[in-house]
Amino acid sequence: MGFAFVNNSRINGITSLNSKMGHFNFFSVHHFNITDVTITAPGDSPNTDGLKFGFCSNINITKTHIGTGDDCIAILSGTTNMDISNVNCGPGHGISVGSLGKNKEEKDVNAWLNRKRHSI
Structure with missing residues (x-):
């Protein structure tokens, strides 16, 4: 499921099961809350x-x-001003900052991680 150019919204209390590709993709989304979501794949x-x-x-x-x-x-x-708390992550590769440093044009990332099980 993709969200692009969405402002002031939320996802709450849903489950995504066995997506063939990525479960939720966000591009240019601002002021967005994700709470009580379950995402599962093998x-x-x-x-x-x-x-x-x-x-x-x-x-x-x-x-x-x-x-x-x-x-x-x-x-x-x-991506800036991201707050991640009470997230149970696994199995999987954890929380990653992907592909940064590959291109000089890439912008900085700013994220806060609280009570994490896996880290960057």
């Missing part, structure tokens, strides 16, 4: 990122369980 399933963010700001993720075969949360270029 631990050996490739390219099944749980939550992926690019050029997003003011994102809050809390009380969420993510178990996939890829990144639980992927934070990409230009």
Whole structure:
């Protein structure tokens, strides 16, 4: 499921099960809350990122369980003011800052991690 150019919104209390690719992709999303979400895919399933963010700001993720075969949360270029708390991550590759440093044009990332099980 993809969200692009969305402001002042939320996802609350849903489950995404066995997506063939990434579960939730966010691009240029601002002031967005993700709470009580469950994301599940087999631990050996490739390219099944749980939550992926690019050029997003003011994102809050809390009380969420993510178990996939890829990144639980992927934070990409230009994402700022992200607060991640009470997230259970696994199986999967944890919380990652992906592909940064590959291109000189990529923007900085700013994220706060609280009570994490896996880290960057």
